[in-house]
Amino acid sequence: MSGMAWVLIPIAAMLFAAYSEWLKFKAKQQNISASTSEIETALENMSERNANLIKRVQNLEAIVTSQTWDDMDGQSTRQQKPVVSKPILPEPELVIPTDEDEVAAIAKRIRS
Numbered sequence: 001m002s003g004m005a006w007v008l009i010p011i012a013a014m015l016f017a018a019y020s021e022w023l024k025f026k027a028k029q030q031n032i033s034a035s036t037s038e039i040e041t042a043l044e045n046m047s048e049r050n051a052n053l054i055k056r057v058q059n060l061e062a063i064v065t066s067q068t069w070d071d072m073d074g075q076s077t078r079q080q081k082p083v084v085s086k087p088i089l090p091e092p093e094l095v096i097p098t099d100e101d102e103v104a105a106i107a108k109r110i111r112s
Contacts, residue, residue, distance in 0.1 A: 055099055058099075059099055059102065059103050059106075062103045062107075063103060063106055063107060066107050066110075
């Protein structure tokens with residue numbers, strides 16, 4: 001039986017070392033998953049912000065490339081027609097303007 005103890009001690013030491021390495025691995029894995037979720041949240045926020053900025057740039061491009069902008073800048077080659085001002089009626093409060101409506105309103109203000 002004493003000969004068996006000399007065999008069991010090294011095996012027990014190897015099992016303990018393997019268990020401690022497994023615990024270290026699990027701790028690292030938990031840290032990685034926590035940082036991954038933070039990165040995913042940041043990526044979602046940045047994707048939303050990027051989409052909003054793209055919409056803003058498209059609106060600005062629509063304004064800058066409109067004929068009215070060219071007319072104001074003196075680059076239009078066509079004859080300008082006299083602008084007839086029409087009364088602007090207030091919009092109902094329940095209507096939420098879309099991006100296209102906002103671009104049209106800005107272009108209208110530039111024309112005036």
